[in-house]
Amino acid sequence: MRLMAFHRVEVLAEPLLTPPLPDVLYLFLGEIGPAVGFLCPCGCKTWTYLRIKEGACGPDREWGYSFHDGKLSLTPSVLDRRCKSHFFIRENRVEWC
Numbered sequence: 031m032r033l034m035a036f037h038r039v040e041v042l043a044e045p046l047l048t049p050p051l052p053d054v055l056y057l058f059l060g061e062i063g064p065a066v067g068f069l070c071p072c073g074c075k076t077w078t079y080l081r082i083k084e085g086a087c088g089p090d091r092e093w094g095y096s097f098h099d100g101k102l103s104l105t106p107s108v109l110d111r112r113c114k115s116h117f118f119i120r121e122n123r124v125e126w127c
């Protein structure tokens with residue numbers, strides 16, 4: 031089943047040591063970041079890991095992002111060729127294309 035929104039953002043300064051939860055966006059900062067990781071919201075549970083940079087416009091190398099009040103947005107959309115998912119993440123919501 032398609033996820034319509036991630037429930038929260040977990041900010042991490044080190045790699046994930048436990049299996050990721052399907053409704054959490056992981057924001058990696060510090061030496062390993064910045065990057066965003068999440069399980070594909072289509073339900074296929076593929077781990078997706080994107081390099082990000084504030085002000086970038088991606089997606090050739092890095093996605094642009096903003097993070098305010100616990101809400102994460104990515105620019106531009108995410109296209110996963112493995113499961114053919116295409117969506118935006120805006121303020122933790124999944125906007126399907």
Ligand SMILES: [Zn+2]
Nearest residue numbers: 070072074113
């Ligand atoms: Zn998927």
